[in-house]
Amino acid sequence: MSKLKLATVWLDGCSGCHMSILDMDERLLDIAEFVDIVYSPIVDTKEYPEYVDIALVEGAVASVDDEKKIKKIRAHSKLLVAMGDCAVAGNVPSMRNPIGPQAILERAYIENASFQQQIPCVVVPQLLHKVRPIHEFVKVDVFLPGCPPSADTFHTALMALVTGEPLDVPALTRFGA
Amino acid sequence: MSETITIDPVTRLEGHGKITIQLNGQGEVEDAHFHVTQVRGFEKFSEGRPFYEMPSLMARICGICPVSHLIASAKACEAIMSVRIPHTAAQLRRMMNLAQMVQSHALSFFYLASPDLLLGMESDPAARHIFGVVAAKPELARAGIALRRFGQHIIELLGNKRIHPGWVVPGGVTEPLAPAKRDEILKMIPEAYANIGLALGAYKQIAESFAAEANVFANFPSLFLGLINEDESVEFTDGTLRLIDSHGEIVEDGITATRFTEVIGEAVEPYSYTKFAYYKPLGYPQGSYRVGPLARLNIAKSMGTPLADVELLAFKQLSSGPVWSSFHYHHARLVDMLYGIEKIEQILTDPLILDKHVRATAGVNRLEGAGQAEAPRGTLNHHYKVDENGLITWANLVIATGQNNNAMNKGVLQAARHYVKDGKFSEGVLNRVEAVIRTFDPCLSCSTHAFGQMPLVLSLLSQEGQVVDQVIR
Numbered sequence: 001m002s003k004l005k006l007a008t009v010w011l012d013g014c015s016g017c018h019m020s021i022l023d024m025d026e027r028l029l030d031i032a033e034f035v036d037i038v039y040s041p042i043v044d045t046k047e048y049p050e051y052v053d054i055a056l057v058e059g060a061v062a063s064v065d066d067e068k069k070i071k072k073i074r075a076h077s078k079l080l081v082a083m084g085d086c087a088v089a090g091n092v093p094s095m096r097n098p099i100g101p102q103a104i105l106e107r108a109y110i111e112n113a114s115f116q117q118q119i120p121c122v123v124v125p126q127l128l129h130k131v132r133p134i135h136e137f138v139k140v141d142v143f144l145p146g147c148p149p150s151a152d153t154f155h156t157a158l159m160a161l162v163t164g165e166p167l168d169v170p171a172l173t174r175f176g177a
Numbered sequence: 178m179s180e181t182i183t184i185d186p187v188t189r190l191e192g193h194g195k196i197t198i199q200l201n202g203q204g205e206v207e208d209a210h211f212h213v214t215q216v217r218g219f220e221k222f223s224e225g226r227p228f229y230e231m232p233s234l235m236a237r238i239c240g241i242c243p244v245s246h247l248i249a250s251a252k253a254c255e256a257i258m259s260v261r262i263p264h265t266a267a268q269l270r271r272m273m274n275l276a277q278m279v280q281s282h283a284l285s286f287f288y289l290a291s292p293d294l295l296l297g298m299e300s301d302p303a304a305r306h307i308f309g310v311v312a313a314k315p316e317l318a319r320a321g322i323a324l325r326r327f328g329q330h331i332i333e334l335l336g337n338k339r340i341h342p343g344w345v346v347p348g349g350v351t352e353p354l355a356p357a358k359r360d361e362i363l364k365m366i367p368e369a370y371a372n373i374g375l376a377l378g379a380y381k382q383i384a385e386s387f388a389a390e391a392n393v394f395a396n397f398p399s400l401f402l403g404l405i406n407e408d409e410s411v412e413f414t415d416g417t418l419r420l421i422d423s424h425g426e427i428v429e430d431g432i433t434a435t436r437f438t439e440v441i442g443e444a445v446e447p448y449s450y451t452k453f454a455y456y457k458p459l460g461y462p463q464g465s466y467r468v469g470p471l472a473r474l475n476i477a478k479s480m481g482t483p484l485a486d487v488e489l490l491a492f493k494q495l496s497s498g499p500v501w502s503s504f505h506y507h508h509a510r511l512v513d514m515l516y517g518i519e520k521i522e523q524i525l526t527d528p529l530i531l532d533k534h535v536r537a538t539a540g541v542n543r544l545e546g547a548g549q550a551e552a553p554r555g556t557l558n559h560h561y562k563v564d565e566n567g568l569i570t571w572a573n574l575v576i577a578t579g580q581n582n583n584a585m586n587k588g589v590l591q592a593a594r595h596y597v598k599d600g601k602f603s604e605g606v607l608n609r610v611e612a613v614i615r616t617f618d619p620c621l622s623c624s625t626h627a628f629g630q631m632p633l634v635l636s637l638l639s640q641e642g643q644v645v646d647q648v649i650r
Binding site: 010012013014015016017018019020022023025026028029032037041042043044045046062063065091092093095096099103104107108109112113114115116117118119120121122123124125127147148150151 | 184185186188189190191192193195197210212213214215216217218220221222234237238239240241243284288289292302303305306307308311319322323325326329339340341442443444445446447448449450452455457460461573608
């Protein structure tokens with residue numbers, strides 16, 4: 001049997017979910033017996049593959065780039081997993097929503113800068129007005145809350161998804177876990 | 178006709194980044210940039226929150242180095258409370274910060290950089306990752322996984338959670354160290370020594386074969402900034418900052434967290450959401466400097482632990498003065514890790530390490546406070562203002578990656594000019610340009626705490642999809 005194709009994607013988050021995946025430590029090597037990591041910050045693929053079996057997505061959708069990415073991921077992935085509280089519910093990145101961009105922007109690049117105060121706008125992506133969780137843009141198949149979900153949660157969930165065994169998420173993790 | 182090469186995304190990097198290389202009509206490299214493309218806004222949306230929430234909120238800036246944010250943030254809060262934390266709390270925090278440094282450096286060296294170093298810059302990109310290293314060099318790859326586990330497990334033992342532990346709080350820590358946990362950490366130490374020894378040995382064997390890379394991987398004079406103790410030994414959690422020039426002369430010394438923003442400014446460039454820190458008296462960009470493992474080892478006169486001191490001496494043989502090439506960040510990172518393991522072992526022998534008094538309490542006694550610490554990748558400063566109820570009214574964060582931003586951009590340009598000839602480039606060439614960024618181990622999660630606006634970009638594309646003209650406002 002050929003291995004399943006796994007992608008891990010980082011949108012607007014802190015990378016803590018990716019670190020928690022790495023926290024499986026030596027068990028990562030067991031997971032690698034079942035899957036090939038075809039797209040991830042830890043491999044060198046630049047384009048999202050045509051077909052992916054399982055996509056693990058960390059972070060909320062905050063910029064036009066994130067929105068394009070999540071739509072592309074959905075179109076090319078059989079199973080989409082929202083991993084962590086940012087992907088599931090917006091969490092910390094969405095704390096900017098009530099404030100509105102202008103005030104925040106001036107704080108960072110005008111008030112809290114001492115030279116060439118300006119708003120970056122070359123190559124860097126345009127931000128969406130509100131940061132929103134993934135399911136507001138595309139269909140999500142599995143929600144794995146946690147800040148971040150633990151390595152044990154990832155291990156159990158991934159083994160279940162790979163083998164087709166039932167997955168009892170509430171028994172594994174919760175918001176803020 | 179001029180052309181732009183875009184590397185998007187830069188991979189095996191902790192965050193969202195792109196590299197663009199601009200070629201002129203002759204195919205020569207005109208310019209090159211490293212773009213950080215994520216932004217969030219912690220400096221603003223923290224306003225109105227109670228100050229004692231700040232450490233656990235600010236930890237969410239970064240899942241790789243949350244402990245450094247926890248510590249810098251708690252120290253800023255303690256300045257607001259005007260308290261000195263108990264000795265044992267300071268020692269326990271120092272241990273957690275070192276454990277994080279070991280795990281983060283293991284991530285940088287083994288998971289992200291070692292595929293280039295052990296498999297080759299031009300090796301098959303489909304296998305150029307940690308699993309490729311596991312297949313080719315299983316013993317080393319497993320040493321790396323174990324070193325990362327060592328650091329993360331100590332964080333979990335101390336703080337009950339590997340990522341974003343809630344244990345570091347304003348005033349100290351929430352829970353003393355239990356004897357059984359101390360013993361468990363001590364039991365892990367011999368394996369960690371064996372693994373870092375293996376890594377240092379392997380690195381020294383291959384380092385010479387990268388002499389050509391070392392020559393063009395951000396190899397230039399600059400200022401360096403890092404924490405040291407009063408005895409001029411390296412420090413990660415307390416101490417004060419020293420700034421040295423490219424020949425090792427002290428430019429500024431004894432920089433406290435409060436004085437940090439008096440001497441360090443931040444400039445903005447239109448092409449990156451990460452700002453560019455500089456030493457104010459020299460201005461921007463002349464006052465640009467580097468932080469992190471290379472800077473720390475260039476500044477410190479000793480590590481303060483016997484095994485790491487031997488390695489520091491060997492490191493300093495690389496140059497008659499400060500080491501200029503960023504390629505040597507890799508080497509410096511391994512020396513840091515050895516020091517971290519030794520220092521953790523030392524801290525555990527402190528007769529007061531199991532003391533139950535680990536938290537000081539106080540309310541708001543000052544309306545402003547700053548805290549600093551070394552993150553694995555360099556100096557971190559948090560600076561807050563509060564109202565009389567302790568609600569945050571203003572926050573400013575200066576993170577490591579912003580302080581290396583100018584050097585990363587100059588380094589990308591230096592390598593691109595060297596490797597891209599006559600407009601020709603292979604995948605391996607572009608990977609070398611990315612590898613320049615990897616030496617710095619930038620944390621783009623950290624650097625994207627700031628926030629940007631919605632720019633309007635109009636692009637005129639040719640039929641082939643090339644950008645012919647662009648208007649930005």
